[in-house]
Structure formats: C-alpha cells, structure tokens
Amino acid sequence: MKLDVLVVGAGFAGCVVAERLASSGKSVLVIDRREHIAGNAFDKQDAAGVLVHQYGPHIFHTNAPHIVEYLSRFTDWRPYEHRVLSSTDGKLYPMPINRTTINSLYGLSLDEAGIAAFLKSVREKRDRIENSEDLVLSSIGRDLCDRFFRNYTRKQWGLELSQLSATVAGRIPVRTNDDDRYFTDTFQKMPAEGYTSMFQNMLNHPNITLELGTSFQQVASRMQAAEIYYSGQIDEFYNFRFGLLPYRSLRFEHEHLPGTKYFQQVGTVNYPNDHDFTRITEFKHLTGQKHAGTSIVREYPQSQGDPYYPIPTPENQARYEQYKQLAAADKHVHFIGRLAEYRYYNMDQVVAAALNLMKNSLR
Ligand code: FAD
Numbered sequence: 002m003k004l005d006v007l008v009v010g011a012g013f014a015g016c017v018v019a020e021r022l023a024s025s026g027k028s029v030l031v032i033d034r035r036e037h038i039a040g041n042a043f044d045k046q047d048a049a050g051v052l053v054h055q056y057g058p059h060i061f062h063t064n065a066p067h068i069v070e071y072l073s074r075f076t077d078w079r080p081y082e083h084r085v086l087s088s089t090d091g092k093l094y095p096m097p098i099n100r101t102t103i104n105s106l107y108g109l110s111l112d113e114a115g116i117a118a119f120l121k122s123v124r125e126k127r128d129r130i131e132n133s134e135d136l137v138l139s140s141i142g143r144d145l146c147d148r149f150f151r152n153y154t155r156k157q158w159g160l161e162l163s164q165l166s167a168t169v170a171g172r173i174p175v176r177t178n179d180d181d182r183y184f185t186d187t188f189q190k191m192p193a194e195g196y197t198s199m200f201q202n203m204l205n206h207p208n209i210t211l212e213l214g215t216s217f218q219q220v221a222s223r224m225q226a227a228e229i230y231y232s233g234q235i236d237e238f239y240n241f242r243f244g245l246l247p248y249r250s251l252r253f254e255h256e257h258l259p260g261t262k263y264f265q266q267v268g269t270v271n272y273p274n275d276h277d278f279t280r281i282t283e284f285k286h287l288t289g290q291k292h293a294g295t296s297i298v299r300e301y302p303q304s305q306g307d308p309y310y311p312i313p314t315p316e317n318q319a320r321y322e323q324y325k326q327l328a329a330a331d332k333h334v335h336f337i338g339r340l341a342e343y344r345y346y347n348m349d350q351v352v353a354a355a356l357n358l359m360k361n362s363l364r
C-alpha cells in the first residue's frame with residue numbers, strides 16, 4: 002500500500018499531526034493498536050450513561066493561546082477548574098498545599114506572611130536540588146513531605162522520592178494563599194462533548210484513513226509511506242535494542258453508584274497513606290453532567306500493563322538518549338508524544354510539540 006504519511010497512534014500527538022498533514026494535501030493513514038481513537042484521553046459513556054475517562058482523569062489546562070485556538074476548531078468548551086483534596090489521618094486537606102492546608106492541619110490561623118515564615122522555618126536547606134526529595138524537603142520540610150508526598154510517590158512510582166527527578170514532585174506547587182485550584186493556567190476547560198468527540202472532528206478529513214486494532218509491527222512490511230510519524234514506545238520501535246525503557250502502569254477500577262448524586266466534594270481525592278489506590282476521581286465534577294447516579298474511578302499503580310508514565314530517573318533518561326541518537330539518523334521517521342519522546346508530557350505540551358514539528362516540516 003502506497004501513501005504519503007503513516008501516523009502510528011491516534012492520541013493527541015498522532016491526531017494533531019494527521020490533521021495538519023491532511024489539511025496540507027497529503028494522504029494520511031492513521032493506525033492505532035487499540036480499538037478506539039483519542040489515546041489515553043479516550044472518554045465514553047459507561048453502562049449507566051455517565052461520561053467517563055477510561056484511562057483516568059484528564060483535565061485540559063494551558064497557558065498557550067495558540068493551542069487553545071487550534072483545538073477550538075474541533076470542540077466547544079465548558080469551564081472547569083479542577084480541585085483536589087488529600088485524605089490524611091481521616092481528614093481532607095487542599096492539595097496543592099496552601100494556607101488552608103497548613104492552618105487546618107496544625108490548628109493555626111496564619112496569614113499569608115505567617116505561612117511564608119512557617120515554611121521558611123520548616124524547610125530543609127539543600128545546596129543542590131538533585132531529585133524530588135530534595136525539592137520537597139527544601140520547600141515544605143519533612144512533616145508535610147511525609148504526610149502528603151512520600152507515600153503517595155512510593156505507591157505511584159514504586160520508587161522513593163529520592164530516586165525520581167525533581168521534575169516529578171515539581172509538578173505540584175506550594176502556596177501561601179487560599180487558592181485551592183490544582184492548576185493556575187489561564188485556560189482551564191473541558192471539551193464540551195468530551196475528548197473522543199473532539200478527536201473525531203480532528204480526524205474527519207477526506208485525506209485521512211483510519212485503521213483501528215492495528216499495530217505498526219503488524220503492518221510495517223506492507224506499508225510504503227514516504228514518512229512515518231510514530232507516537233508509540235520508542236524502545237519497542239527499535240526492538241528493545243538498548244533494553245527496555247520502563248513505564249509505570251495503572252489498573253483503573255471504574256464503578257457506577259446508582260442513586261448517589263455525588264460521591265465526594267471535588268473532582269479528585271488523593272489517598273497518600275491509605276489503600277492501594279492513589280486517588281479517586283468523580284467524573285460528574287469534571288464534565289458537569291446531570292445524572293441521578295455517579296461514576297468514579299480508582300487508580301491502582303502497577304509495574305506491568307499498558308505504558309502510562311515514562312519514569313523520570315537519570316538511568317532511564319540515559320537509556321532514552323541512546324534511542325534518541327538512533328532515531329536522529331532515521332530521517333523519514335518522526336518520534337512524537339509521551340511514549341516516543343519518553344517525556345512526562347501533559348496534553349497541551351504534546352499538542353505544542355506536534356504543532357511545532359508541523360510548523361517546521363510544512364514550511
Ligand atoms: P497516547 O495518548 O498514549 O497515544 C498513543 C497511542 O498510540 C495510543 O492510543 C496507543 O494505543 C498507540 N500505539 C502505541 N504503540 C503503537 C503501535 N506500535 N502500533 C499502533 N498503535 C500504537 N494530561 C493533561 O494535560 N491533563 C491531565 O489531567 C492528564 N491526566 C492524565 C491522567 C493519567 C492517568 C494519564 C496516564 C495521563 C494523563 N495526562 C494528562 C497525560 C496525557 O494522557 C498525555 O499527555 C497524552 O494523552 C499523550 O498523548 P500521546 O498522543 O503522546 O500518547
């Protein structure tokens with residue numbers, strides 16, 4: 002089969018690239034080994050009719066107007082600001098840690114300057130921030146670290162904070178004010194009809210053909226594409242030549258609760274110290290859907306299974322660099338997205354990287 006472009010993976014990376022190339026006049030075949038589009042952002046109605054995210058909660062947030070402008074061609078939006086509470090010792094506290102978290106945890110009534118002074122008094126000095134433990138201890142000290150970060154991280158990654166790059170815990174800010182939003186980006190909204198509907202609109206182009214339930218490895222020999230855009234695992238593409246790149250996986254336990262209007266106060270509750278799951282998300286908060294019942298998901302981290310998270314350690318980064326060097330020599334294959342670039346990307350960062358790549362190659 003002859004075509005201009007083969008795109009492997011129908012997630013954010015693959016679909017942005019496919020849409021851009023198709024709009025520039027190229028014939029594009031998109032394949033995905035799963036039976037659906039949208040990658041890990043896939044959402045669908047469960048048996049009770051509640052819109053759920055099959056692969057865990059996905060909240061869209063960005064500071065980049067060009068990404069919003071681009072995606073808005075394929076979807077309307079509903080306003081949504083995500084809020085997270087963390088459950089420790091049977092009580093719920095705002096996460097990220099803010100003024101309310103500290104005052105209610107320690108029975109204080111500090112103002113913003115008081116919180117800043119409190120943090121200064123508990124933080125541990127580090128000359129160099131080499132990992133996530135250094136970062137957390139040097140910003141909030143040991144007690145808050147142990148209550149909110151240490152065990153959550155152990156559960157989520159199967160690793161200690163000290164083994165993970167500082168960028169992991171660095172995703173979570175610390176606040177001296179009462180802002181209890183999980184993200185502070187200027188744009189925080191959810192696709193009005195869901196992510197899958199947005200992806201359908203992206204792929205709805207006469208130059209795009211879609212084949213689901215098809216892996217690259219199945220079709221590689223019969224496809225003659227001038228160019229390949231690959232958003233699968235880079236180590237798998239190269240037959241694990243330099244060894245496996247580890248990915249952290251999750252088991253998602255979905256549950257519908259008939260007759261329960263709301264299960265919890267906010268979109269997500271984190272459980273750093275109890276249970277085998279890390280967090281529970283209730284989708285109706287995210288989507289605004291009205292329904293007599295509610296649907297939730299619990300996330301159980303595990304080492305085996307679908308690859309959800311690249312694991313940011315120095316060793317893994319070094320192994321990825323070997324694959325990256327190999328990839329640089331493959332001029333007709335472009336590696337894009339969270340798995341192919343082995344980066345802990347958010348959705349907007351994947352869109353930004355894909356649009357950037359397109360800007361350069363469609364010049
Ligand atoms: P993916 O969505 O993983 O898509 C890759 C696709 O390629 C998959 O569908 C896969 O089946 C297919 N594929 C792989 N290999 C092959 C092959 N060999 N042949 C054929 N097909 C193949 N980001 C946010 O911005 N906000 C959030 O709230 C958020 N929450 C998240 C929660 C969880 C639990 C997880 C795991 C991620 C979350 N993310 C979030 C990150 C977000 O999911 C990713 O940034 C985004 O989905 C990455 O897009 P992608 O196209 O690179 O990869």
Ligand code: UDP
Nearest residue numbers: 087096149150153154157169170172173271
């Ligand atoms: N984290 C934590 N406690 C929390 C929330 C986050 O220890 O209550 C740490 C943990 O290591 C986690 C990382 O911060 O993996 C990033 O959290 P985020 O919520 O961004 O993770 P994601 O939504 O990508 O799973």
